[in-house]
Amino acid sequence: MPARSWAHPSGRARRRVAVAALAACVLVLLPGGPAAAAPSDQPGGTSGVLESPDLDRLQRRAAEVQDELRARQAEVVAAREALAGAQRAVGEAQAVLDAAQGVLAGYQREVADYAAAVYRDGGALTPLTLLLSGGDPGEVLSGLGFLDVVDAHAARVIGVAEGHRRAALDEQARAQAALDQARTRADEVGARVAELEAAAEAVTAELGDALAVVDGQLAQLQREQLAVNEQTAASWRAYVDQLRAAGLAEVPASALRDPGLALPDRLVPVGAGGGGAQRGVAQLPGRPTSLLVLPVETLAAVGGAMEALGQPYAPGTAGPDSWDCGSLVQAVYGRTGVSLPGTQGELFARTAPVAPADVLPGDLVFLGSPESGLGHVGIALDPRTMLTADARAGAVVVRTLPGDQVLGIGRPVLGQRSPAAVPEPTAGALRTECGNTVYPPSYDGGRAWGGYPNGLIPPSAMCPLGVGGHSLRCDAAAAYRAMAAAYAADFGRPLCITDSYRTYAGQVKLYGEKPALAAVPGTSNHGWGLAVDLCGGVQSFGTPQYAWMVANAGRFGFLHPTWADPGNGREEPWHWEYAGS
Incomplete structure (x- = not known):
């Protein structure tokens, strides 16, 4: 099966040919028969409700x-x-x-x-x-x-x-x-x-x-997603091998930043959609297609991002076991010597912009809407595909790039610009982070996700906590594991847990046992896979363990809901909810 290639319609171009006549290169998806997987419209294919x-x-x-x-x-x-x-x-x-x-x-x-x-x-x-x-x-x-x-x-x-x-x-x-x-x-x-x-x-x-x-x-669907991830990584490796074979896998960004003055031998500029030449990229003319030449920094960053495919998403984490969207971008480019900030807002504000029509592999894609403002950042692989740590998928995935949500494109190898205004939520809309809504600490409503009914989330969409049979939504599970590791480091023993995701059947049973106390079946926050009940000292107000949760849980996206605080009617020191996304 041929690998993806960066195509140009003519191999006769030369460096001094007018760059306005050169079309921007496009990374072509792997051709394949009916068995070939393609990125899902839903991120990772794991969070969109299936037709049933x-x-x-x-x-x-x-x-x-x-x-x-x-x-x-x-x-x-x-x-x-x-x-x-x-x-x-x-x-x-x-x-x-x-x-x-x-x-x-x-x-x-x-x-x-x-x-x-x-x-x-x-x-x-x-x-x-x-x-x-x-x-x-x-x-x-x-x-x-x-x-x-x-x-x-x-x-x-x-x-x-x-x-x-x-x-x-x-x-x-x-x-x-x-x-x-x-x-x-x-x-x-x-x-x-x-x-x-x-x-x-x-x-x-x-x-x-x-x-x-x-x-x-x-x-x-998850098996298909895995196939997409593997095919994408294989295509990327094949592309890098083509550059190595041509002796062009080590071209530094500094040599490609000003195509109007000079480019390395054999290379010609890549045309920009609005006329002129694109900065930070070149191409090697050839037949039947020209070969896109990206800076070595971009090649290394995208390659590093490929290695993170499948790892969990968790807000506020920066690897090596879990990521959020901004930290993944910062980490993979940081390893190549390109210094970037670590949040989606700071990345938008400081990354040098390029026209959306000129998007190339390694560019940063900023997604959002006029109502919610900036809500996501990923790494473009072609005009239709991106790689990102996605909150809704709960993992680092290759997913479809939604063109109608693009707020901007940035090219990290061009350096940083003076800070620009970041699109913010309007009309009271909640902000989004890495593709999913962030609820305020005072929020008491159900945190529905993916369209699945409360307590009826498919097991394949959940992730284990590593303790007994407990599980949560995958991003919440990754955040919990990180929080539990920090707790264990401070107290010398694991974080104690008594309850996590509660199925609809489990809610029915509990309601039968405690109808005046338990939530009505199908309405429990445990049924969204976003709530835990803790023990080991956390279950009592005023203990060192409870104080640690108050001081540290927010770093991992967990909060103690206001209704469970002292003096608010239902005092439940043990109950904590994930609101990181």
Whole structure:
């Protein structure tokens, strides 16, 4: 199979021929039969939802169940709160009754003690004993009056205590009735929720079957992506071999920057689309095609980028195991002595621009839109193909270059320009980084990606964390592994994890166990493959481990959502979410 070549329509050109008559060279895709793979319109072919009518139909059924469960969620919470309140009221009423009975019993003991004392001292003190033993009539009358007062007071005290006891009994009866009513309501709501849970479970198996079909399709798409990567790398090596055979694989950029004055022997300029000659490139005339001659720095940078194909994307990382789009560009050119900044914005601001029509291999392609501003940077391989660390693909891939999203082209070997304004988001749009949306730390909504339903992401689109069976979306997984390595370096032990990606079936099961606490199935952030629950000290506010996460997680794209912070209703120190892309 012939390799890609840089073609020119005429081999008769000479260095002094008017460069305006020379057409820009184009890197031609490898020809091939039906089995030949081509770059996907979706980056890497791993993040665009696949057409699956069965999955769409079943997801609609699952969504209906989700809507009913969500509608019932408030009833579940209200019923459980009412039940808990009734149980508290019964407890409080019992405490009041116990106290009233204690007071009554105390008074009764005092009366009994008095009676016992009289008995020990020679019998009860009554009006008759006073008359028989009395002396002076005045003393007898005084004694009889004293007895009346004592009896009246005792009766009054015991009567009040008895009244309190009876009131407490009535309150206890009312509280018990309210408790019985709350239990009945909770049972009714629970029965309805159980019906909905059964409905969710009924579609879970069918969803799993449909998902298996989609996963097989995705796995095939990934195999095709691997073929694209391998074919592209092979074509690049073949092109470099052609330059070596011609003795032109070591031409420095400095020798090609001013084609109007002089070029190395045998070389002629490459025409620019707007007239004149392109800087930083030349060609060797020949038949049937001319050979494009790129600087040795560009050859080395593109070759280095080819070696990174398939490695994970992770924001804020700069190799060797994972990359973001800006750091990959910076690293591969930095190894050749071409110093570049490391972010997509700084690269756009400082890289020398060329006209989009003049794009050549090794040029930087800046993508975006008027609304979201600059959102991506990659390395052009030809006018239709680019190599990049792509956030949506979660890896370094060869992908289709979307011409309608090109905001600019830059040529690193031409040096840096004075900083230019970087296109920014407008009208409140969220910014994008390396091809995907960056959510603010206060964002509490679901982070859907790729079009897959929550909890129904094909396993082939996920990446392992290297701990048990835990997995996340591939860019989140790469970021987590980097964060876990930094944590282990500081604490001398691995970062502890209890939960990560949660399937739809897993959400249904958890909801059945904790309907008042768990998210409605199909709405959990765990179902997007972007959330983790941690342990080992992180699960408690105020620990050194939690403090480390607060100080460092952001470097790796993870955040602690505001709803889980102290004082915000649901305090979950263990819950962290990836928002790096």
